[in-house]
Amino acid sequence: MSTRRTMRDVAQEAGVSIMTVSRVINGQPGVLPETAARVEHAIRRLGYQRNDAARQLRRRGQPTQIIGMLVDDLANPFFAALARAVEDAARQRHYVVLIGSSNDSLDREREVVAAFFARQVDGLILVPVAGSHRFLASQMAQGTKVVCVDRPVDGLDVDRVLVDNRRAAGDAVRHLLEQGHRRIAFLGDRDDVWTISERYVGFCAVLGEQGLEPDPQLVRRGLRSRAEAAAAVAELMALPQPPTALFTSNDLTTMGAIDSGHGSVALVGFDDFALADKLTPPVSVVTQDPAAMGGAAAELLFSRISGDTSPPRELILSTRMVARGSGEVPATAVTAADSPAAAAGQ
């Protein structure tokens, strides 16, 4: 492992001063074409590559052209699409992107964020976990820009790109109500995830509009995996009065519900996923657009990095209820077998 080449090496090789090399590398004027050619040649011969860290050190105040992006789980297609959009936006601006997954752990998030800041990132796109993010404040005071996406951050006034989770969840529930469903179950991922609790609020609100209350038996929260969601659905369907419809709070719980194989119960899930339209029945969902969210967050971040100091903005992107079949399974058939008494009551 030989040591890395420096401008000194190039200068020596080309028989010029280090300063001339610098000028050539940075395309600055005032170098004879002939001299420049000699330098270029030396650069090629030695495989020299500018050390941006050293460069950055001297050009104090200039951006490092690095941003950090911290998502919940990069392996989740939703966050992967979001990350890809951020990366595209960054590349267009000649930025590189540090990536990390918090895995919904505040400690891990803090650790990764610290590592990003130590590399002097100009900005951070953050899918924050629950908990206090006061530790971000001092970095922001020193000039690092932060934009939250998918979730807002606790106790910190920063730009955010969100969707209206309550309304979107409400749309899903309303859709089920319109099909005649009254016994609608809620399948929730971890409760401490902001999006999930918002969706629960939306779920309850729309039931409330109809004078209904969520049946505690039909509300299953804190499901941490696809398998747990599947088990929960199996239990629900084994109840004396099973639900006629399910609202699943995210992609994982939706897949769990599908795993459980209860095809006759109506289902609307939050988040779209590949091939949802090819299942039997095709799965109805409320969808958000992760690429658009990532793109918007990047846009916001780069405008801040470029000096935009206007008050923090909140961007609410739209969602869409996509009816495909699973949400249009009628309530009647099941309701009849379900409990004549209960049905009569409604």
Add this chain to the structure above:
Amino acid sequence: MSTRRTMRDVAQEAGVSIMTVSRVINGQPGVLPETAARVEHAIRRLGYQRNDAARQLRRRGQPTQIIGMLVDDLANPFFAALARAVEDAARQRHYVVLIGSSNDSLDREREVVAAFFARQVDGLILVPVAGSHRFLASQMAQGTKVVCVDRPVDGLDVDRVLVDNRRAAGDAVRHLLEQGHRRIAFLGDRDDVWTISERYVGFCAVLGEQGLEPDPQLVRRGLRSRAEAAAAVAELMALPQPPTALFTSNDLTTMGAIDSGHGSVALVGFDDFALADKLTPPVSVVTQDPAAMGGAAAELLFSRISGDTSPPRELILSTRMVARGSGEVPATAVTAADSPAAAAGQ
């Protein structure tokens, strides 16, 4: 935007020398607890964060604790899972990860790789696109470690983590042959992707074992999207002698085949995907394990970074043929209408 805090600021605030601050920050011995406490306090008050770039500059020869990872498309679940595994391995070693997508463009790859090298990455995990990668050689000569994953790299002797694409594709085709299929179509993504052409070779080889040759009419290569794959399948099925089985060369083409809605034709795809087992019929696949591939690549890279100078290694991870139903659709029904005799009739 105030300027960032430095050790100087902390030293002044704590009334000590900058060297004492450095010792405290780096947990070096030989500082009175009392002094250390004063420094710690100042650090907290100022929100000081060590500048790792400057640190790295002085500790020449020491690793920067940054690696780069360049995949084809981060939004593709296969690469997302791979990236996540790399990230986990990196975090355990207190490394951060720069991410990029090449989008199958050599220019874009070169651009991103250059940006990574300029940041002095200790290593690079690369899913190389087609074309010469000579430009990597000079960086490697200067000590940057490179590991290729999913695909080998042209004209460069580096560590690689692959699967035996020929054999895996052969397994799929053999499986179809065992079900009696003889008219098996090949649906291929871009031809210049190494994995795809390898799979085609495997496809032909196993047909050859049976004394068969691929029917040019049934070989569709260069399909660049799910939609193109769907259209190709539709065309195939409209042939006078349609195939009785399809072998799709990756997840995108598999999904395209599913989109085309020809449920009666047998199908085995390369790469598993979410809910493949829940489709009608459930989709049979040959699967590789992207997380394992990413993990193995990271392992290899970090052992190189730690000084392992043994000759380049090639790691071949295993694949698995997963029969779920779509690959077990019998050939008979269709074959009848299909046989040479019947062909004459048509």
Add this chain to the structure above:
DNA sequence: TTGAAAGCGCTAACAC
């Protein structure tokens, strides 16, 4: 058009 000197924030090596 080119170069010499200073210094970015930090740490290695050596004082005290």
Add this chain to the structure above:
DNA sequence: GTGTTAGCGCTTTCAA
């Protein structure tokens, strides 16, 4: 236990 000096690779400033 603490401080001083020098210098990492680069760019800024100023001189030639």
